Amino acid sequence: MKQSKTLRRWELALLLGVACAALLGVWLDGAQAALSDQVIRLHVLANSDSEADQALKLRVRDRILAEAEELFVPGAGRAETEELLRAHLYDLAAAGAEVVGEAGYSYPVTASLVHDYWFPTKTYTDFALPAGAYTALRIEIGAGGGQNWWCVVFPPLCLGSVSETTQETALEAGLTENQVSLMTGEDEGYVVKFKAVELLEQFKGWLEGR
Numbered sequence: 001m002k003q004s005k006t007l008r009r010w011e012l013a014l015l016l017g018v019a020c021a022a023l024l025g026v027w028l029d030g031a032q033a034a035l036s037d038q039v040i041r042l043h044v045l046a047n048s049d050s051e052a053d054q055a056l057k058l059r060v061r062d063r064i065l066a067e068a069e070e071l072f073v074p075g076a077g078r079a080e081t082e083e084l085l086r087a088h089l090y091d092l093a094a095a096g097a098e099v100v101g102e103a104g105y106s107y108p109v110t111a112s113l114v115h116d117y118w119f120p121t122k123t124y125t126d127f128a129l130p131a132g133a134y135t136a137l138r139i140e141i142g143a144g145g146g147q148n149w150w151c152v153v154f155p156p157l158c159l160g161s162v163s164e165t166t167q168e169t170a171l172e173a174g175l176t177e178n179q180v181s182l183m184t185g186e187d188e189g190y191v192v193k194f195k196a197v198e199l200l201e202q203f204k205g206w207l208e209g210r
Helices: 002-036 051-071 078-087 089-102 166-172 177-184 190-207
Strands: 040-045 109-119 132-141 148-154
Touching: 002 132, 002 177, 040 051, 040 078, 040 109, 051 078, 051 089, 051 132, 051 148, 078 089, 078 109, 078 148, 089 109, 089 132, 166 177
Parallel strands: 040 132
Antiparallel strands: 040 148, 109 132
């Protein structure tokens, strides 16, 4: 009898744990979706993992960031920024190709804006973003088979001329205080929560056969 009661307690605790995890997952899923609507990621893919190609990726990254900086309009919202980037995709690709050519390579460079592009949880110097689907400015060098580089082009958190803090820049771009808190870690345990979202999405993908 005592063993049966102990088992029931464990079963109850397990059910409560599953219920709490499910509720947290639903809340985080919604928080990530709301955040992704306000963000444009930057994704630079190297030709390969060779040392030379990885170094080239960083040079292309620097040029793309410089070009994006010229396009950025203070006070512009996410939709306006996306349209500006879309209108200059050819110019961005050409700038990247110029860097590749100067380095002595003939890899093609493509630039595209991709919706619902999956990113894992990513931690930067003073902010982090949860795993999930985002709109991304995708720069692909050559075969695009090497390790990639991620950052954020809107809000302009990776542009060199931005002197404000992450919090100030994100708020000026239209993010809410709760979203900024989620990104900057003022919400204690945010990276652990982001990992929970990632695991939840992986589990959902497994169930759906993705």
